[in-house]
Amino acid sequence: METIFNRRSVRKYTDKVISDEQLKQIIKAGMAAPSAKNSQEWVFIVIRDKEIYKAFLGVHPNAFSLNTATAAILVCADLSKEREPGQGWWIQDCAAAMENMLLEATAMGLGSLWMGVHPKEDRIACIKEVCGLPEGIEPLGLMSVGEPTKDYDKIDRYMEDRVFFNTYGTKWEK
Ligand SMILES: Cc1cc2nc3c(=O)[nH]c(=O)nc-3n(C[C@H](O)[C@H](O)[C@H](O)COP(=O)(O)O)c2cc1C
Structure with a gap:
């Protein structure tokens, strides 16, 4: 899966407009993510309003x-759809959806960035207000997407000293 190693955080884009079809493909990848008890409690908001960008x-x-x-896509959870309400699985479920979206964008030759919203109170409050989120809709993160302005190096972050065998601290001899 070369896409995983090609994905990088892209913070500057060309002025090429990303189409709704491309965004739908990215969101589709988000909705293909695993979720606890298959809750699929996610909600996505496509954001093109520059005033909302400015506010954030x-x-x-x-x-x-x-x-x-x-374009940007806000990943939220609809807490009313949680299969185990109050357990907080939505954070992991929405994070899995976000990562899938970043990988899909990469596979499509696009750049993308995960911007953290949860758990920062001021960012959550801002997003709730500008995107009109009703009670029970919780934002996890915001993803920007666009055509990158440059090429990025592949990732290789394998750290041998972070992998153990059976018990913590036992070297994995392979
Ligand atoms: C939960 C989370 C929140 C992040 N928030 C931001 C952010 O607000 N702004 C930003 O520029 N990058 C953000 N990043 C991207 C990280 O800085 C980036 O993944 C890290 O530096 C490694 O670089 P890479 O993605 O190119 O491998 C976030 C990443 C994660 C997983």
């Missing part, structure tokens, strides 16, 4: 990819 930039300076993005 006001609470999160490291969201500057929104200065050049032509």
Whole structure:
């Protein structure tokens, strides 16, 4: 799966507009993610409104990819759809969906970035207000997407000292 090693955080995009069809393909990949008890409690909001980007930039300076993005997708959970309410599985479920989306965008030759919303209170409050999220819809993160302005190196972050065998601290001799 070369896509995994090609995915990089892209924070600057060209002015090429990403189509709705491309965004649908990315969201479809998000919805293919595993979820606890198959809850699939996710909700996605396609955001193209620059005023919303501006508002989020006001609470999160490291969201500057929104200065050049032509599209962003907000990943949220609809807590009423959780199969085990109150357990917090939605965070892992939505994170899996987000990662799937980043990988799909990479496979499509696009750049993307995961911008953290949860658990930062000010970012959550901002997103809830500007995107009009009703009670029970919780934002996990925002993904920007676009055509990268440059090529990125592949990732190889394998760390031998982080892998153990059977018990913590026992070297995995392979
Ligand atoms: C939960 C989460 C939140 C993140 N939030 C931001 C963010 O708000 N802004 C940003 O520029 N990058 C953000 N990143 C991207 C990381 O900085 C990036 O993944 C890391 O530096 C490794 O680089 P790579 O994605 O190119 O491999 C986030 C990543 C994760 C998983």
